[in-house]
Amino acid sequence: MNTYLDYYNENFAPSLKAIDLFLKTNIESSISIGEISELLGLSSDEIRSLMRAIGIDIIDKVSFFTIMQYGSSAVCRLFSREVQRKLPQYYSFDDVAYIYQIPHDQIAEAAQKAKIKKITTQNIHTLFSNIILVC
Missing domain, CATH: 1.10.8 (Helicase, Ruva Protein; domain 3)
Structure with a gap:
């Protein structure tokens, strides 16, 4: 018998923990597209497209969340719905x-x-x- 907690822990928790750890430990002022791709499960092409559409030149900790809000991966869509509900x-x-x-x-x-x-x-x-x- 599977619960939604099992589903959440399998499908969202690992990504959310990795994102949290990365943002807490990353000291660089900019974040590479490759790192974003791996963390958010987005293709490099999608990230570049989002950057162009939103007008982002460099990914930092602030623009990271903007990309996350508009990305197409499951964790991005979850985050976007959370933001829409104003946390x-x-x-x-x-x-x-x-x-x-x-x-x-x-x-x-x-x-x-x-x-x-x-x-x-x-x-x-x-x-x-x-x-x-x-x-």
Whole structure:
């Protein structure tokens, strides 16, 4: 029996952890297209195209997030949906449904099962562990 937490840990967590570690430890003022490609799962061509479209000449820690917001990979799309919801302190069921592409009724059921009244970054993984994926 797989849960959404299993799915999240397999499909998003490794990329998000790698991005976090890279940004915390990278001391260079610019970031190479190759590094961005590897971290975000985007082709070099897509990154160059995004840079042209957005008007970015050099990738730094600020423009990195702009590229991430518009990239086509799964982790980029997740980040973009999160940004569209304005990084809330508390997530509504609608926020979680939109950001993580989970049916609203499954979120409500999981929240009730886990006795979660307000969804936060501290308890969202508990919520995910109560969402059973049906294949």
